[in-house]
Amino acid sequence: MTLPMVVPAQDLPARVRIHEVGARDGLQNEKSVVPTEVKAEFVHRLAAAGLTTIEATSFVHPKWVPQLADAEALFPLLGDLDGVALPVLVPNERGLDRALALGARRIAVFASATESFAKANLNRTVDESLAMFEPVVTRAKERKAHVRGYLSMCFGDPWEGAVPVHQVVRVAKALVDMGCDELSLGDTIGVATPAHVQTLLAELNEEGVPTSSIGVHFHDTYGQALSNTLAALQHGVSTVDASAGGLGGCPYAKSATGNLATEDLVWMLQGLGIDTGVDLGLLTATSVWMAGRLGRPSPSRTVRALSHQES
Template identity: 90%
Template sequence: MTDGLPMCVPSQDLPARVRIHEVGARDGLQNEKTVVPVEVKAEFIHRLAEAGLTTIEATSFVHPKWVPQLADAEQLFPMVQDIKGVALPVLVPNERGLDRALALGARRIAVFASATESFAKANLNRTVDEALAMFAPVVAKARADKVHVRGYLSMCFGDPWEGAVPVAQVVRVAKALMDLGCDELSLGDTIGVATPGHVQTLLASLNEAGVPTSSIGVHFHDTYGQALSNTLAALQHGVTTVDASAGGLGGCPYAKSATGNLATEDLVWMLEGLGIDTGVDLGRLTATSVWLASELGRPSPSRTVRALSHQE
């Protein structure tokens, strides 16, 4: 290791470049019990951009009652929307949320669906099919305005109420979500139970159903320490979009067994070692997570951040 980077030993049959879809500012902060000042959130996003991240999910236009931490979306988005060369997607739960986002000039939005009935009920208070019906006009309106649409699909590998989720069930909902007109699909391992063979089987099944690998991103949680191995399995299948959260922040407010997201620094360390280009400066990114950890008053959960910054 030199200068805080791993030895680069490329592996065959892996993508040359991976786009990191950074979710720390939205998914990472949404569960913080103490409200993070909007100025800190804006500085966090600016620092992430300066570290080389080119897709940074900024906030969510959900009703403040459901996610109080993101009640400042209208204040925050104008503070960051002019960052050059950076896509700033925002989560929208319905048409009202979409209208709020479009009014501020958002050009990339995301909707959040579930592969299971239990989580759809807990998170959206709807059945799976009712949620898809709710998203249909949202996606159509966004597409008519030439806005890029990402479809999140949660509980793709396991559900805290239903247990293991059949691959065919996930494929059905994923295909329905893409058929609405989504540009991109993010497969969420919301409670972190996936293993590499399961990942590759789901990806192959999605391909067979007509969803191309080029449209798929992966979103792993590290509950059982499997996030990086699952990511590598996805890369071996050809996936080039990986969701991660700076410092490993975040979980899921409606799934109590969900621990943090895959840490962006841990992901970058692995990708650097494999010779895969990310465009991210690991030193600057680590410094950003150390800074945010100090703002939150606790150490970063990321092993790489702790190793490089000597945090205890």
């Protein structure tokens, strides 16, 4: 299998932790419901490829995301994955109760930087949604759970257009202040560019949010996901969200195309000499396998290139 030539760049993290979202964010927007057993095998294959953080599912009401209605059935099937963090998304206290009852130790809440998306996704204002998340975060922390705060629409919104940096910083700071251990900055519709990324990161640092607690979550709508990731790495970010095979989008933002493909990310990071612990061959095979279950080819350029070599 072809691998990139390693040419290390200066002043980049030595290691990047990939926060794999394919099994949750990647599958939540599928038109058909993927069988629970296939999801479980998908997660196991991702772990076998070396991914150590794999977002497993969401404890949202089945009416809103029927593709993930099997959370109670799926999560116990992953109990044999020692050493693998299995975050789950919870929308409210009821979702938290369901997750904690199954032994989840890492949970995530999903906030919006804009009023329009907060209304579309949660039927609340931004401040109302933060008020809803506060007891969730507090109770999770009381149970010694790790809490991740997703923040969507950090760079642009399909209804509101460009999102002011100070507006994003306000909501991000509120999530950190309520107790979130980690913040994931989402470019939900893929409109960010590198200087915009670095400006937001610098403003967050100015407000006391350390780079070490920040992850980035880019979509590739305009082909900018990797360049934006590199800009974040140059700032010191070492947690990057990605989805195996480039699966996924957002069911409440129709202009949100696929996530950054994990294989495309790993190819770039390997070429930069950055350690991920991921076996690119096993990961590619996993995405080819999953694409077969979904009945369509993977959108990842790296998956297509490497699988073409094998055929």
